[in-house]
Amino acid sequence: MTGGALAELHDRARELLDPVHYDYFAGGAGEETALAENERAFQRLALLPRVLRGQSRPATPVQLPGARASTPILVAPTAFHRLAHPDGELATARAAAAAGTVLVSGMAATVAIGEVAGAAREVDRNAAVWFQLYLQPDAKITECLVRRAEDAGCSALVVTVDSPVFGRHGRDHRHGFHDLPPGFAAENMRDLPGSPGVRDIEMCQEISWRYVEALRRMTGLPVLLKGILHPEDAKIAVDGGMAGLVVSNHGGRQLDVAPAAIDALPRVAEAVGGRIPVLVDGGIRRGSDVAIALALGATAVGVGRPVLWGLAAAGEAGVRQVLETLRDEYEHVRTLCGGVLAGDQVVSRC
Numbered sequence: 001m002t003g004g005a006l007a008e009l010h011d012r013a014r015e016l017l018d019p020v021h022y023d024y025f026a027g028g029a030g031e032e033t034a035l036a037e038n039e040r041a042f043q044r045l046a047l048l049p050r051v052l053r054g055q056s057r058p059a060t061p062v063q064l065p066g067a068r069a070s071t072p073i074l075v076a077p078t079a080f081h082r083l084a085h086p087d088g089e090l091a092t093a094r095a096a097a098a099a100g101t102v103l104v105s106g107m108a109a110t111v112a113i114g115e116v117a118g119a120a121r122e123v124d125r126n127a128a129v130w131f132q133l134y135l136q137p138d139a140k141i142t143e144c145l146v147r148r149a150e151d152a153g154c155s156a157l158v159v160t161v162d163s164p165v166f167g168r169h170g171r172d173h174r175h176g177f178h179d180l181p182p183g184f185a186a187e188n189m190r191d192l193p194g195s196p197g198v199r200d201i202e203m204c205q206e207i208s209w210r211y212v213e214a215l216r217r218m219t220g221l222p223v224l225l226k227g228i229l230h231p232e233d234a235k236i237a238v239d240g241g242m243a244g245l246v247v248s249n250h251g252g253r254q255l256d257v258a259p260a261a262i263d264a265l266p267r268v269a270e271a272v273g274g275r276i277p278v279l280v281d282g283g284i285r286r287g288s289d290v291a292i293a294l295a296l297g298a299t300a301v302g303v304g305r306p307v308l309w310g311l312a313a314a315g316e317a318g319v320r321q322v323l324e325t326l327r328d329e330y331e332h333v334r335t336l337c338g339g340v341l342a343g344d345q346v347v348s349r350c
């Protein structure tokens with residue numbers, strides 16, 4: 001459940017969306033424990049403000065791989081935006097560019113990456129768009145997707161590594177929702193080598209670090225790994241030349257017994273030791289969640305479902321409202337905290 005200032009947009013989205021599509025966006029894996037924990041974990045945390053620090057006005061830009069964002073609040077990759085709004089990923093891209101932040105556009109987008117990146121650049125010619133992908137068992141397919149992202153002008157790749165198999169989403173199963181309705185397609189998967197039409201996205205449990213290394217050699221783009229929770233995996237990623245990590249349990253849509261992303265962040269940040277940026281997503285619903293994540297060592301955060309609610313409620317303007325609200329709240333909280341956010345300011349409410 002979305003609390004705070006974004007609750008109304010969530011309610012509006014729920015009213016407007018087909019209930020099957022609403023449940024696809026809202027739902028999680030298994031008993032939805034990881035999904036609920038992502039939000040609950042933030043409620044268990046509080047921030048100790050520092051005082052009398054003679055602050056300057058808050059400016060909160062962040063340097064990220066291939067992007068300088070004006071806020072540390074990114075759009076996380078989510079699938080099938082045209083199910084939320086007819087403009088789909090084009091609207092999301094325009095809103096992210098207007099907010100001066102990075103859109104991570106998904107491999108499972110319903111608009112092709114070239115058009116998505118083009119829409120962002122029409123708003124701001126320096127807009128940064130990253131491309132999220134799942135490594136495919138056939139390296140030729142992965143390589144073709146990488147070239148499409150490069151040709152589109154994407155400035156980084158985000159490889160999602162928490163999905164050796166598809167998550168089991170009970171709500172989708174109960175609705176019999178397994179495929180996009182007619183008229184919608186995962187447009188990045190169209191006309192790939194050896195497959196006429198739209199190819200299925202494959203999850204493959206044989207994918208290993210060797211595939212990541214092959215990808216790194218395939219492209220000059222920075223590569224981030226998304227879905228890291230274990231500190232040892234974070235160390236392997238740093239040693240393997242990754243440009244960044246996203247601590248994430250995939251919004252509670254993969255391993256249901258996974259911890260909340262924010263609870264996994266401190267150990268990952270410690271293992272990385274500042275060598276590369278560490279991002280986190282899952283359960284970010286208000287500005288104070290952003291502040292807590294940054295205090296615990298994140299460089300930036302990703303926002304998934306709230307962006308979908310904004311998109312469903314009001315298209316581009318709705319996504320802009322989500323990003324602007326989170327930014328405004330975050331800057332306010334940061335100022336009240338004395339303009340600093342460090343690990344020693346985070347305390348438990350329990």
Ligand SMILES: Cc1cc2nc3c(=O)[nH]c(=O)nc-3n(C[C@H](O)[C@H](O)[C@H](O)COP(=O)(O)O)c2cc1C
Binds near residue numbers: 038078226
């Ligand atoms: C409907 C939906 C689709 C998603 N699709 C993808 C995807 O294609 N690739 C991916 O890496 N993550 C995907 N995610 C996970 C998000 O990138 C992100 O990890 C998650 O939504 C963050 O949690 P939040 O929704 O609580 O903000 C999806 C999430 C949702 C809700």
Ligand SMILES: O=C(O)C(=O)c1ccccc1
Binds near residue numbers: 079108201250253
């Ligand atoms: O729904 C998801 O969470 C997701 O990651 C996904 C993966 C492939 C196709 C569509 C969505």
